[in-house]
Amino acid sequence: MLSTGCASNIYMGILEKKYPGAEMKQALWRAARASTLPEWYAAMEVMKELNEAAFQDMMNLPPKMWTRSAYSRDTQCDLQVNNMCEAFNRAILEYRDKPIITLLEGLKFYLNNRIVKQKQLMLRWRTALCPMIQQKLEDSKRNSDKWFANWMGDEYMSLFEVSRDNEKYSVNLESRSCACRRWDLSGIPCAHAVASMWFGRRVPEDYVHSSYRKQTFIDTYSHLILPNNGPKLWV
Ligand SMILES: [Zn+2]
Structure with missing residues (x-):
C-alpha cells in the first residue's frame, strides 16, 4: 500500500x-x-x-x-512527500544486477555503512532533538514573537487563544494540539503553541514528539549487522 x-x-x-x-x-x-x-x-x-x-x-x-x-494526526510526520523507495533503489543500483551472493554482500555493505554513519553523526550532536527538527523548532520560536497568547485560566495552564491581527487559533498544550493543525500533523510545535509555552515558562523542546529525539534515533540504529567470513571458510 x-x-x-x-x-x-x-x-x-x-x-x-x-x-x-x-x-x-x-x-x-x-x-x-x-x-x-x-x-x-x-x-x-x-x-x-x-x-x-x-x-x-x-x-x-x-x-x-x-x-x-x-491527513490524520496519528501520522506525526513532517514530510509532505516521501521518496524513500526511489532513494533506496538508487542507492543499490550498482548491486542490483549482480549474482545473488554479490548482491547480498553489496546490500550488507551499504546498510552497515549507513547505520554506522548515522550513529556517528548522532553521537556528535549535542542537543536532545535531531538537527533538522531542532531547526524547525527554532523557526517556530522565532515566529512565536509575532503572536499574542491569551491564557484561558484552566488548572493546568494548557488552554490558550493565540492571536495576531484578525487571525486566532486555539491551543491545547495538554493534548498537544493547535487549530492550525501543524503541530498535530507533524509532532513539532507551531509558532502558536510556542507562544503559549512562553506564557507559562515552558520548554518547547519538551513538547516535540518522542520520535524526533536523539535517543530515539540512536535506538533505531542500535541494531548491528554481524560480521561474516568469506566463501573460503564456508562448509
Ligand atoms: Zn498553530
Whole structure:
C-alpha cells in the first residue's frame, strides 16, 4: 500500500506534467500543504480560477491521499512527500544486477555503512532533538514573537487563544494540539503553541514528539549487522 506521502508525490508529479506553469504548480502545492480545510478551500478556489479541468481532477482524488488538511494526526510526520523507495533503489543500483551472493554482500555493505554513519553523526550532536527538527523548532520560536497568547485560566495552564491581527487559533498544550493543525500533523510545535509555552515558562523542546529525539534515533540504529567470513571458510 502507498503511504500518503508517497501517493501525494506521485499525484503531484502527474498533475504538474498535465497542467504545467508556475502559477498552477504554486496552486497545487498550496492546496497540498494546506493543513486546515479553510486553507484548502481557498487554495482550490485559486486553482478553479486558473484551470477548471485541473480543479475537477483534484476534486476527484481522495483528499486524504494528497492534502495535509485531510491527513490524520496519528501520522506525526513532517514530510509532505516521501521518496524513500526511489532513494533506496538508487542507492543499490550498482548491486542490483549482480549474482545473488554479490548482491547480498553489496546490500550488507551499504546498510552497515549507513547505520554506522548515522550513529556517528548522532553521537556528535549535542542537543536532545535531531538537527533538522531542532531547526524547525527554532523557526517556530522565532515566529512565536509575532503572536499574542491569551491564557484561558484552566488548572493546568494548557488552554490558550493565540492571536495576531484578525487571525486566532486555539491551543491545547495538554493534548498537544493547535487549530492550525501543524503541530498535530507533524509532532513539532507551531509558532502558536510556542507562544503559549512562553506564557507559562515552558520548554518547547519538551513538547516535540518522542520520535524526533536523539535517543530515539540512536535506538533505531542500535541494531548491528554481524560480521561474516568469506566463501573460503564456508562448509
Ligand atoms: Zn498553530
